[in-house]
Amino acid sequence: MFGTHLRTGSAGTPSTPRQGSSSFHQQLVKTPSDQQQTSSSDSSTTTNAVPTTNLEGINEKNLNDYQQILQILLAAGYFRVRISALTPFDKILGGLCWCISNSYNADADVEMLSYEEEANIGKKIKLSEKVVLALRRMGCPQELSPVQIQGLDCPFILKVFSWLVQKVFESRVENKERIQRYSELQFSRRYELPQDQQDMEQYNQALPYLDSIRGVYHPKRKFKHQQRNVLKSEWGHVQTVLLEYGIEFKKIERSQQEKEDKSKLERQLRAQKQASRTESMDASQLNNQNLAELDLDEEAREKKIQELKKLVEQNENFYNNISASGASNLINLGAVDIIKLKEEYDEKTRDFMGQQENLQSEQMLHKRQVAQLTKQIENQKVIYMKAKEEFNAVKQEYEKVSETLSKFKEYNEQVQNKITELQNQVQNQDVDQAILSKLETLIALNEAFKKQEADFKTNCQLQLQELKNSIAQLESSFNDSNDPIVQLSQAYANDTEKMKKIRKLAAKRNRELAIVQSKIDEIPSRTELSQYERRFTELYAQISTKLDETKKYFVSYNTLSGTCTFLEQELSLLNSIADFFQKAVQSQDKKYKAWMINTVSDRAEKVKQTKTQMDTKLKETEKKRDDLQNKYNELVSKQRNYFRAVKEFQNEMLKNDELNKRLKMMQ
Structure with missing residues (x-):
């Protein structure tokens, strides 16, 4: 949108003066x-x-x-x-x-x-x-x-x-x-700073140590199996690989006892019941157990474990020592003997499995007891550490008190020594007893004042504590919801919150009003529109004059270029006629003369045709000019009629105003 303040343009048109300017x-x-002109020589600063x-x-x-x-x-x-x-x-x-x-x-x-x-x-x-x-x-x-x-x-x-x-x-x-x-x-x-260089050097120095630490725990191969293809079982391959890296691993082969699954389950249930009973024991009973008894139980369990190991070794030796002759003797025995041997073997194996399961349950019970005891020991250690810390704190306080007591004792001894010295001096010297008694009374009075001061300080501290307690009680009473002061503060807080919300709404409405006001301000007034109209008319007049001028230049250029072409054609025609005439005069051939006459006549016809064309164009342009002149005259007459009508309308309006004034005066 254009502004109201218009100044001189590029074409030199005068600017429209602003209304209301002085x-x-x-x-x-x-x-x-600028008004304060100093005459001093120090005028270098600007x-x-x-x-x-x-x-x-x-x-x-x-x-x-x-x-x-x-x-x-x-x-x-x-x-x-x-x-x-x-x-x-x-x-x-x-x-x-x-x-x-x-x-x-x-x-x-x-x-x-x-x-x-x-x-x-x-x-x-x-x-x-x-x-x-x-x-x-x-x-x-x-x-x-x-x-x-x-x-x-x-x-x-x-x-x-x-x-x-x-x-x-x-x-x-x-x-x-x-x-x-x-x-x-x-x-x-x-570039690099010295500190960065030092950090990089320290990092480079520590890098080998870090690599060595990382490489400590990597697995290292110590041996290599020469005949790896001989190994057929997967277990043998795994064991050889672990041995190559220095790790020993033993396979525990489990005996398959499919017939005794039921008895095993029963024993396991018994062991679980026994374990649950032991877990339900009170912590006090476990705490009261003697460590010596625990050691005896461990020795008994170790003995049982050794006996079971011996039985296992005897079993393995029995199976390993069976030879072909022993097998033949078993075959030669009767069926009754074989059944008896089988029953004996089954009984022994049952006893062995029962002992082993009992041992496992006892081991589990022992582990639980050990865990509970270790937990109790840790708790007792924590209690001991706390008691030790308290003892150390009390000990430090005792040492401090003893140090202060020793200092006071030393000070007391020094004071007593000085008192005895003064008494000896007083006894040795002839001193007035009145002055001495007066000094003693003053000293006693000073001590009494000091005691009063200490009592006054303690009394002030007690009063201060009482005042603080009363203030706390008053604050607690103020915090009561039924208190009118609290209700007033809450009402005040609510009102302030409402006021903030109302202010926000008012600010929002003010912003909207400002936006609407700016949009209204963007719409130009009548004076601005009149200035715009004047400026547009001036610009239109400039453009029209410039357009007419350019059109004249174009028309003059076209006419001059046309005359130039015609003159060139005329010159070429005259030159050709002169050439033909000289050749015709010099030559005695009649055919050439006839050809020359025909060509000249043809060119004359062409010139006539062009002349007729130009005449028709001239007539058309003259006709257009006459039409435009007629239209212009009509428009001029309409403009005159318009101005006349406007003038008549103004006169009638003036008459109307006068008549209205007369009517008002008559009324």
Whole structure:
């Protein structure tokens, strides 16, 4: 949208004066820094005063805001505001473009970076529209319009500049941090600090030690089997591989007793019941067991384990010592003997398995008892450590008290020695007994005062404690929900919360009103529309005159080029006729003369045809010109009628106003 403040354009048309402007626009206003002219020789230091000799479009109300805008721009680093030849519009628009282009998150057009003060009014208006769009994209809280930029609404523009300059400073800080990080990265790529070199050297020195520690626990091969293909079973292959790496592993082969599964299950159930009974024993009974009895139980269990091992070895020896003759003797025995032997063997194996299961249950019971005892021992250790810590603390306190007591005793002895010395001195010397008795009374009085002071301090501490307790009771009574003060505070808190919500709603409505107001401000008024109309008519007049001028140039160029072509054709025709004539005069051939006459006549016919064509074109253009002239005359007559009708309408309106006034006066 175009602004209301229109100045001289590129074609030199006069600017439309702003309504309501005064002669103050042409005055020269000086700042206080310009008015104070010092005559001292120390004038080398320059101040931040901004020259304000050119104040076109600035009234008295906006002068202070305009000065603040210039000071803000100067503080931000835009020093072009010191140029006195620039107008306020150029300074403000240039400052806006500079701030937007120097903001870090600015989404500005490229034209803003190349702002020109000597541009025409059209470019400046377009640039002001782009500035407004860029501010909206940046999220400016103030809705600025091009009309306000053109009209130099300094109070509103000051708010926009304060926000923009803050953005400029923030972008400078971000750029500084980014450049610093980038410089540190580039420095770390090419150079190293002494501390980094020391750290790298320490790491390189510790690296072999770390590798050695990592390699300690790796499996190392010690042996190698020479005939690996001989191994057929998987178990043999596993055992040889483990032996190669120095690990011994024994396989426990379990005997298959399919017939005695039921008896095994019964024994296991008995063992579990016994274990549950032992687990349900009280901790007090376990604690009261004597360690000697536990040792005896362990010795008995070890004896049983040794006996069972002997039985297993006897069994294995029995099976290993069976030879072919023994097998033949068994075969030669009768069926009854074999059955008896089998029954004896079964009984022995049952007894052995029962003993083994009982031993396993006893071992489990023993393990549980040991675990419980170890747990109790750990608990007792913890209790012992706590008691030991308490004993050490008490011991330290006792030592401190004993040290202080010894110091007091030494001090008491010293005092008593001094008293005896003084008494001896008094007895040896002739001292007035009245003065001595007075001194003793004063000393006793001093001691009494000290005691009173100590009692007073203890009494004050007791009173302070009582006051604190009373304050705590009062606070607890205040915290009671039934207390009216608490109810009032709660009501106050609720009211403040409601007030905050109402303020938020009011702020939201104010923002909406501001948005609507800005949209309303964007709609131009009648005066602005009239100025736009005048400017558009001026621009249209300029464009029409320029178009007519260019059309004349085109027409003149076309006519001149046509005449040039015709003259060239005429010249070529005359040259050809002259050549033919000379050849015809020199030659005596009649056929050549006849051919020459025919060609000349043909060319004459062509010239006539072109002449007729040009005549027809001329007539057509003349006809068009006459038609356009008629239309123009009609339009001129319509315009005259329109002006006449408008004038008559104005006269009638004046008559109507007079008649209305007369009617009002008559009434």
